Amino acid sequence: MKTILVPTDFSENAFVAAEYACALADAAGQKVQLLHVYIALYAGYGEEGNSVKQIKWAETESGEAMKDLVGTLTKQFPDVDIEGECVKGFMIEVVMDKLKKGENSLVVMGTKGATNITESILGSTTYEVIKKSPVPVLVVPIDTPDFAFQRVGFFTAYDDDELDALFAFQQAITLRPHLAMVHFFKKDEKAPEKELAHWQRKVAEAYPDWGVSYHAIPVEKANINAVTQIAQTEGLDLLMFARPHKSFFQKIFEPSLTKAIANYPTIPSLFIKT
The missing domain is CATH 3.40.50.620 (HUPs)
Structure with a gap:
């Protein structure tokens, strides 16, 4: 056990x-x-x-x-x-x-x-x-409401290493919540449609039995406010991040924000080393 x-x-x-x-x-x-x-x-x-x-x-x-x-x-x-x-x-x-x-x-x-x-x-x-x-x-966080594990938001940079994070999640927690894949990109840039389609195929191939939705979201700045907003909009019970290597944090976030989310999460947040 x-x-x-x-x-x-x-x-x-x-x-x-x-x-x-x-x-x-x-x-x-x-x-x-x-x-x-x-x-x-x-x-x-x-x-x-x-x-x-x-x-x-x-x-x-x-x-x-x-x-x-x-x-x-x-x-x-x-x-x-x-x-x-x-x-x-x-x-x-x-x-x-x-x-x-x-x-x-x-x-x-x-x-x-x-x-x-x-x-x-x-x-x-x-x-x-x-x-x-x-x-x-x-x-x-201290203000976490009653336990819920229905919807998990996975913040992704569409990196292959993140598939290992999903595997680690699967091994650590046997529950199967809905996965909301979230990718931020800058508002003045084109939406990464090809990357998203490629990522969808990889996730579907690796985890065919999971319920997954995909969200490519334009933001002015990928900060803790953007994370909190998508969590509220999607009704997420848990946030999930892969680290370290060239992860979502290093590509999208400032290094200090990693620590900010870890120390002051708005909802339960899971950090996975890949």
Whole structure:
């Protein structure tokens, strides 16, 4: 059974992401693995006793918080196998080590939040996980409504590498939503009709059983507003992007916008390394 990894700092936004992951796991027949990484901060110079106390305190606090979180989610999703783990270390390092084992098919993360101790670890590491993760990373904003997975928007540059992203999506998530293929081009340029027709044939050949629609949209500037507008117009439940290489981001978007969408998504957004 496939397992969704959900890093959490016990913030409100992380809880929303965990709920989303559990709803997705419930629909797709997967397991959920919650992960909290804590850092015990202390000063040196002979203060070993205090540092040991701080580590034990962090272990106890995180362990109790994880127990409560697993209990709450299990009540909401009784049919989902949910487990939790607390590890001392640094979030990005622990997450990457876990992903190297090949046991997780997907990572689900929140974007911003704060614990009662310090600023959210997730807020500063989500983008790093997206850049380094060998599996798809799904970012969930705090204001995400009830779980829905009917229509997914895939932002494409008509690159062959993006077919690999679709395959990774198929492997990570067994659900089959409608795919809305979205391509932006500049208003002062001609619509890429030949490229679109070529892309349609390739997608149909690779994924003949999927429901797919195609949208070539002229824009003044391909920015987060354009992404948000098409998401609203098409009633999309999820946005999907392939990266890195010469992807949609590098060809159409400014590099900084990749990070902006990752940190401040308007709806759940999936990032796939190709």
